[in-house]
Amino acid sequence: MMAYNHRKAEIEWLNWKEKEEKQLRGMEVDEDTIQRLHTYDWQQFKAERNFYEWQSDMSDTLEWAPQPDTYELRNAEDLLNSIENEEMLAILEKVDKFTLEILVLRIRGHSSKEIAHLTGIPELAVNNRIARLRKKLKKIF
Structure with a gap:
């Protein structure tokens, strides 16, 4: 990009x-x-x-590469299971499940507007959750 x-x-x-x-x-x-x-x-x-x-x-x-062989990220549990970096995993395990589900939707290519529609929360709230998560992850990268 x-x-x-x-x-x-x-x-x-x-x-x-x-x-x-x-x-x-x-x-x-x-x-x-x-x-x-x-x-x-x-x-x-x-x-x-x-x-x-x-x-x-x-x-x-934040780059995420899916596992080989048509691995599909379906939910927060799949996301956590796919993380190999221990520091990142430690941070993501402390994040609330709803934010992780938003992250999964983002990784799957949904826009903030689409995520807001799917989750029923305002688009600004989606962006704020992702921004807060990004700040936490920037500490290790």
Whole structure:
């Protein structure tokens, strides 16, 4: 995974937003509505940017390779059984099972939004749990 380029993403967003606002003005949308949309979209962009920056950071910190021969990670127990690094295992054994289940879903490729839907907790809570876990794991890596 390549590192997330903060400035490039911001420039792309600004160019996209400028084109969108030009179209909205062409459709005679009032400036107040355009400004509210701009503010909302900027907040969404920042949240997404934080996730991609975090994900980029995580690619160096937490790598998990499945066992050979079509091993499928199904749950927290499978995750713990697949960890060979003793320090990592010690940390993960202290983490609550729900957070481990979220980690399993992340490893299986689900987005935070998908995990939030599957678990019934807010997307922000999913991201916070993963961020706290990442901090714990960074201590050993």
